[in-house]
Amino acid sequence: MNNYSVKKLSRLAGVSVRTLHLYDELGLLKPSVRTEARYRLYGDKELLRLQQILFYRELDFPLKDILAILEDPAFDLQQALEGHRKALLAKRERIDTLVGTIDKTLVTLKNNTMLQVEDLYEGIPNDKMEAYRAEAMAKWGKDTILSAEETLRSFSKEEMRDLQTELSNINTRLTVMMNTDPTSAPVQECIARRFKIILQLSGGKIEMGKLEYFRKLGELYVQDNRYTPVDGMPSLELAQFMKAAMDHYIETQGE
Amino acid sequence: MNNYSVKKLSRLAGVSVRTLHLYDELGLLKPSVRTEARYRLYGDKELLRLQQILFYRELDFPLKDILAILEDPAFDLQQALEGHRKALLAKRERIDTLVGTIDKTLVTLKNNTMLQVEDLYEGIPNDKMEAYRAEAMAKWGKDTILSAEETLRSFSKEEMRDLQTELSNINTRLTVMMNTDPTSAPVQECIARRFKIILQLSGGKIEMGKLEYFRKLGELYVQDNRYTPVDGMPSLELAQFMKAAMDHYIETQGE
């Protein structure tokens, strides 16, 4: 019969000393002997029991249940395992749902980054840049665009990044609320903030009437097939939602 | 602007009052107003923010992170989501492993129930019963079997159930250790207990030499294809493991 100190046993089994203290306190694994100085000493039998404990712990059983399993020889292990299995499957399903939500959010986030880029003329590959620029000038007038670009250049990199990030966050929240009522208060709140940021970025110099500019932006989202890429399915849905929300915002602002 | 009391807001959002108290304390959601009597009053803005909080909570974000997301407009949400996604996938993989282990354990548990039944002549459907009985008599002698059956009848239902349950638990643990060394102390401990129980159940009256009986049992496991059913793949593996463990037990007991 071997004698293991707490440290030795902890190394053997790959657990911390604290864990052994705790298991002792819980009555899950008592040392076979206590020395005069109250040192814990474990024998082979305890090592075996510890292995059992660790197996069930691996399966994410709570320590209370493990105690019941090990203490009560009449414990229905099979039923416990089946119940535990069901719980694990439910957890997995929940995780799948969460990942799905995140994926959707990420896809639209990336698409929205495109939208921002469109708004801001930033980060577009050079070869595409000129095409966007020309298109924008045709849509909103040459002077409008030149003045907006001037404003953009006046921002520091940090200001730029902060504003873009906040815009991105707002878009994410809008994405999240995509299936709710576009006229609801939370959505409109986001739309308002978005409007403010975009105006700030364009230096308040959009001449065609600010709300009109915003409306055009909404139409653009829905009409332009650049916003419904093949691998970003939710985008069209989002664009329509955004337009609806922006339209309602413009209406209520006009009053 | 509406005014919501804690209770109203909690009903609206589907959270507990305690949760609102906590969020206030954490600075996650402060009431817009405190009345003279220190009652919390929330407005529509707070309702909106609560919705945001609950969205991220749904995604299993810790409250600290949620606070960071909502407070810091420069927070990199996309990166946070991607990191979170990775963590969720890791969790899912772990769950898959756990379910796999449980499945294997359950399958062999059920097979082992068959083995026990073979040992104990209990619970076998009547039509099969006679065949098993005749086979067993041919293998171990008529007198052995008759005397074993006599012993079994002398147990009360409760004793019977307890012994079977303990046997089942031992088999489960052996299953769990299937991929380890069959001569290791933990395994041999289980084998010894198993041996004792089987002897107890047969009333100690197996005449052919108790260890010899045990050895035959081991061979039977490996040879008989009843123990390797189609839907219980690990069974053959287990049978071989059991035989190896039992062989080693018999050897070391002989010394």
Next chain:
DNA sequence: CTTGACTCTTACCTTACGTCATACCCTACA
């Protein structure tokens, strides 16, 4: 003015340990 519903703060409980703090124990080496 009382009753009942509501609210406040404070504080302890939960899991499975990690991380000190303080003090005691043991052994090897000078």
Next chain:
DNA sequence: TGTAGGGTATGACGTAAGGTAAGAGTCAAG
């Protein structure tokens, strides 16, 4: 024999996200 270094024991606090409860104050209706 003294001491340095490592092992050990106990106790207590902290973690995440609230649940539960105690004791006291508040509000509106009858």
